[in-house]
Amino acid sequence: MDWLRRVAPYLFITPYALAFTCFIILPFFVAFGLAFVKLELTSQQPAAFVGFDNFREALGDPYFRKSLWVTVYFVVLAVPTTVALAMALAVGMQAMTQRWARNTVRAMLFVPGMLNVAVAAILWQWFFNGEFGLFNHLLESLGLPRLPWISSRALAMPSIVFMTLWWTVGGSAILLLAGLQQIPGELWEAASLDGAGAWKRFTQISLPMVRPVLLFVLVINTIGAFQVFGQTYLMTRGGPELATRSVVQYIYETAFNNYRLGYGAAMSWLLFMLIAAFSLVQFFVLRKVDA
Amino acid sequence: MGAKAALVLMAMLSLGLYTAREWDGTLGTSDERVIHLNFWNGFTGPDGRTMLEIIRQFNESHPGIEVTMQRMEWAIYYNKLMVAGIDDRAPEVFVIHASTLPRFARAGFIAGIDELFEGSPPRLPLDDFEAELMRQLRYDGQTIGVPMDIHPQGLYLNAALLREAGLVDTKGQARPPVTYDEFMAAVHAMHDDPDGDGRADQWGFSWSMWRHNFQSLMPQFGGRYFNDDGTSALDCPENVAALAFMVSLREGELLVPPPENNLGWVGFRQKKVAMVFDGVYMLGDLKRLEGLEYVAAPMPQIGPNPGTHGDAHVMCLQEDLDDDTRAAALEFMAFVSDHGLNWADAGQVPARRSARESEAFKSMQVQSAFAEQLPYVLFPPRSPAVFELQQQLDFAVEKALRGRATPEEALREARENFETFVRNAGLPMLADSEAPS
Amino acid sequence: MKRLKRHLPDAIMAFTALSFVLPLVVMLLTSFKPEAEVLNPESVVPDDWTTSNYQHVLGWSEEAPFVRWLLNSLFISTTVTLLVMLFSAMAAYAITRLRLPGTKAFLGLVVATMMLPAQLFLVPVYLILSQLRLLDTPWALIIPATAGGFGVFLMCQFMRAVPRTIEEAALIDGCSKLGVFLHVNLPLCAPALATLGVFTFIGSWNDFVGPLIFLDSIRNYTLPVGIALYQSSYVTEYGLTLATSVLATAPLIVVFMVFQRQIIESMATSGMKG
Known part of the structure; x- marks a missing residue:
């Protein structure tokens, strides 16, 4: 029985660890190895070890650099707006007086996220269409000028961020609302007795108390934003003039359209390092506030 | 509802659905003597429905063979085909654009099908096809595809x-x-x-x-x-x-x-x-x-x-098939080729002259108008770097149309980038058989 | 005046929520239009209503075996959700409570791997599934989905918040580790688990590339993949695509609406403490 006692704790982690090993770690090593070989799927040549050549090529590749900037631009636009809007929606829902109304609103905010990316994209592609789209038709009938939503280099990315907000903010808002609702009622009462205003209650009670959830929402959104692909690929194919071609799209095209697996893997590792650096900073900053 | 109850409920649901699937699966078991052919292509949308109808006719008239079709959007399809191909899981018959054939021909899982055009009489008459297109489909001295159509x-x-x-x-x-x-x-x-x-x-x-x-x-x-x-x-x-x-x-x-x-x-x-x-x-x-x-x-x-520009859908055969399967697959390819008029109805110009000269085809206004251009269609080059080429052309045309570069600058940049890409990828610019002698 | 101010959030939130649903209403309305009307911005509401899109999608089982797909989708998503909830809760319990060596590093590794783009794993996972002879079975979609890091990360964040005193009391009462997990941690984490369940179910349901690459038989497809049949690089059959989408999304919305009280409301009463 003693050995069982010693083994038992490991049994809890075994199922996940097994799946993780087979379908993350193993492919992970394959992907790691790929970055150091020249492998073009269509040729029957075996993979050749080329050292850091793929990384060197990536660092000198203007398309890769361009796609990195595009991705960082998306992250900088999308993550703060998503988290801030999610927070505002969560606070707004918390302030609602009717419970049934709050439930309904929460569900309605969450519903766009249930839509398949392929459908969300074709719907919004039509909304955004410059000449024959819904948005410009509405703008025009209100006497406002038309906008080149996804057809101008300046507006394309903000338009995609706008669509992404609609599509994804509900999930984050639900998590944050759950966090807010955990805060014990006594804290609010005490604050009211002190005569604290709404803003003060938000900064001094809501924000600190909800921090673990906020950290989770922030990290998940950042990781997701760095890997943006589906909505940009389907709505603009990365255009106009590559203004919305993200790193993941470039990796995808390199690995699967041009069949250069090794080079795609090397770029994935560079992206990975960038995301890791960002996430570490977030952990660090939010931990620090904690202390 | 407690967490445990929920988990138990879901486990029961999962089990129930599994049973339902299994039970449903046993209903459709097919005859062991039948040869099964997988046919993959990118014919989503209306074309696919026309193709399904042709397959239904084939399955009805060939009791010993059962063809099933899988189709998906071309971009995902080409990824899947390549991954499956290198894992020896390519389908028996699959469709490739004439333009991308030079790339796939290098991967080595496409079989030569010259026997379809040989014998007397041959199963398919070679002179019924456009000579220019058939030249595009020859690699290492073999013909590796049957064209279904030409789409200008x-x-x-x-x-x-x-x-x-x-x-x-x-x-x-x-x-x-x-x-x-x-x-x-x-x-x-x-x-x-x-x-x-x-x-x-x-x-x-x-x-x-x-x-x-x-x-x-x-x-x-x-x-x-x-x-x-x-x-x-x-x-x-x-x-x-x-x-x-x-x-x-x-x-x-x-x-x-x-x-x-x-x-x-x-x-x-x-x-x-x-x-x-x-x-x-x-x-x-x-x-x-x-x-x-x-x-x-x-x-x-x-x-x-x-x-004008034109491309073609080409049916290809997997290498490493046993004789019976290979014969069945060839028969299927020939059958589809024979039904070019049905295929034309989906919005295609049939690859065979005999079909184009039929009264039925002449009464298809759109298709026959497009077919008038066949004598001067420019096919994409026999270049394995076709995806890279298309990508650079995309960029160049976009830049010029937006007034961000003159046509000359845009195309020069496209050529330079194309040359760099091809060098980095280690691809030949043109398929070997067409290399300068 | 005061009453007005009190209800101001209600009004604002109701308006916001409505604007979030509007695009979906457009989708629903459009799915009842004939193809010629579909992209016409001048009439968002159909001029002449038609159910022909639905009749087409549901009518031809050779092209789109809808009932079969629904069955596949339900089986796959339910199983994935069950396994992810179970595995994640167990792993999180081991990581946060059992003081195993190296668990912290393990969690770090799990979160780190989430930062690698999933597209990179497509080919290796295909080859592994091929070796395991799982391609073209529902397991090709189920098993890899249980390996993701999101669930473990989320459950760890929540599990940490469960007060240790309750577990310790249970241990003193002679409960085994398994007993503590089943009777204390799992119920206390129910809200987090429910949230994870919702996200996992939706994610699995909407997986698009996985079924296309890992499955070969149309009969094994899942519902949302049906959307792919009406879209190509050049032509999108808008009416059919949107009708399929309505049919594929409706089960999700119904499940969410029915269970949302149990699913999310429970969060308010227990669980995450900051």
């Missing part, structure tokens, strides 16, 4: 708008423009701004898929992809002239709407664009639009020569 680009017109603008023949029917002058006159005539706000509410013409539009104009100006010595010719003066024409429609008067890729087709559907250049395969979409009166015509001759 051409001109779609809104007949009602043409009549409104008085562009009619003696019988009062809409008359498509043929020459440069007629085309430009039509573009002007159907450009309409009734409220006079300087923004058109109806356009005579709009670009649709930019790269295809450009590739269709290239041969008209005498353009090409490669020089005779095998070097890239993307920025040859003829190509520049073709791109310059595209840009010229944007300059001065706003004859076409501001650039947005594939805008033209959406506008054509909405009856706000009178003419577009697009592929014959778009017919499937038009057929479902009630109330849109359309006709098709060959591309108007903008440059010094007639010309």
Whole structure:
């Protein structure tokens, strides 16, 4: 029985660890190895070890650099707006007086996220269409000028961020609302007795108390934003003039359209390092506030 | 509901659904003696329904063989085919564009099928196919595909708008423009701004898929992809002239709407664009639009020569099949080829002359109008680097149309980038068999 | 005045929520239009209503065996959700409570791997599934989905918040580790688990590339993949695509609406403490 006692704790982690090993770690090593070989799927040549050549090529590749900037631009636009809007929606829902109304609103905010990316994209592609789209038709009938939503280099990315907000903010808002609702009622009462205003209650009670959830929402959104692909690929194919071609799209095209697996893997590792650096900073900053 | 109860409930649900699936699965068990063929392609949408019908006919007339089809959007399809191919899981029969065949031919899982064209009489008569296309399908001394169709680009017109603008023949029917002058006159005539706000509410013409539009104009100006010595010719003066024409429609008067890729087709559907250049395969979409009166015509001759871009769907056979399966697969490919007219109905020009010369085909207005262009279709080059080439052309045409580079600069950049890409990827520019001797 | 101010959030939130649903209403309305009307911005509400899109999608089982797909989708998503909830809760319990060596590093590794783009794993996972002879079975979609890091990360964040005193009391009462997990941690984490369940179910349901690459038989497809049949690089059959989408999304919305009280409301009463 003693050995069982010693083994038992490991049994809890075994199922996940097994799946993780087979379908993350193993492919992970394959992907790691790929970055150091020249492998073009269509040729029957075996993979050749080329050292850091793929990384060197990536660092000198203007398309890769361009796609990195595009991705960082998306992250900088999308993550703060998503988290801030999610927070505002969560606070707004918390302030609602009717419970049934709050439930309904929460569900309605969450519903766009249930839509398949392929459908969300074709719907919004039509909304955004410059000449024959819904948005410009509405703008025009209100006497406002038309906008080149996804057809101008300046507006394309903000338009995609706008669509992404609609599509994804509900999930984050639900998590944050759950966090807010955990805060014990006594804290609010005490604050009211002190005569604290709404803003003060938000900064001094809501924000600190909800921090673990906020950290989770922030990290998940950042990781997701760095890997943006589906909505940009389907709505603009990365255009106009590559203004919305993200790193993941470039990796995808390199690995699967041009069949250069090794080079795609090397770029994935560079992206990975960038995301890791960002996430570490977030952990660090939010931990620090904690202390 | 407690967490445990929920988990138990879900486990029961999962088990129940598993049983239901299994039970459902046993209902459709097929005969062991039957040879199963997997047929993969990118025929989503209306084409796929036509193909399903052809397969149904084949399965009915060939009791010993059962063909099942899997189809998905071309981009995902090509990824899947390549991954499956290197893992020896390629389907028995699959469709590849003639343009991408040079790339796939290198991967080594496509079999030669010359026996279909040999014997007396041969199962398929070689001289019934376009010689130019059959040359494109030869690798290492073997033919590696059966062409199903040739799908050129051409001109779609809104007949009602043409009549409104008085562009009619003696019988009062809409008359498509043929020459440069007629085309430009039509573009002007159907450009309409009734409220006079300087923004058109109806356009005579709009670009649709930019790269295809450009590739269709290239041969008209005498353009090409490669020089005779095998070097890239993307920025040859003829190509520049073709791109310059595209840009010229944007300059001065706003004859076409501001650039947005594939805008033209959406506008054509909405009856706000009178003419577009697009592929014959778009017919499937038009057929479902009630109330849109359309006709098709060959591309108007903008440059010094007639010309257009065209590609072909080619059926290929997997290597490493046992004799019975191979024979069944070849029979299926031949059957599809024999049913070219059914396939044409989906919006294709059949690959075989006998089908094109039939009365039934001549009565298909759009398809037969597009087929008139076959003598001067420019096929994509036999280059394994076809995806890289297309990508660079996409960028160049977009840049020029947006006025961010002159046609010359844009195409020169495309050639330079293409050469770099090909070098980095370690690809030959042209398929080996066509290398300069 | 005061009453007005109190209800101001209600009004604002109701308006916001409505604007979030509007695009979906457009989708629903459009799915009842004939193809010629689909992209016409001048009439968002159909001029003549038609159910032909639905009749087509549901009518031809050779092209789209809808009932079969629904069954596949339900089986796959339910199983994935069950396994992810179970595995994640167990792993999180081991990581946060059992003081195993190296668990912290393990969690770090799990979160780190989430930062690698999933597209990179497509080919290796295909080859592994091929070796395991799982391609073209529902397991090709189920098993890899249980390996993701999101669930473990989320459950760890929540599990940490469960007060240790309760577990310790249970241990003193002679409960085994398994007993503590089943009777204390799992119920206390129910809200987090429910949230994870919702996200996992939706994610699995909407997986698009996985079924296309890992499955070969149309009969094994899942519902949303049906959307792919009506879309190509050049032509999108808008009416059919949107009708399929309505049919594929409706089960999700119904499940969410029915269970949302149990699923999310429970969060308010227990669980995450900051």
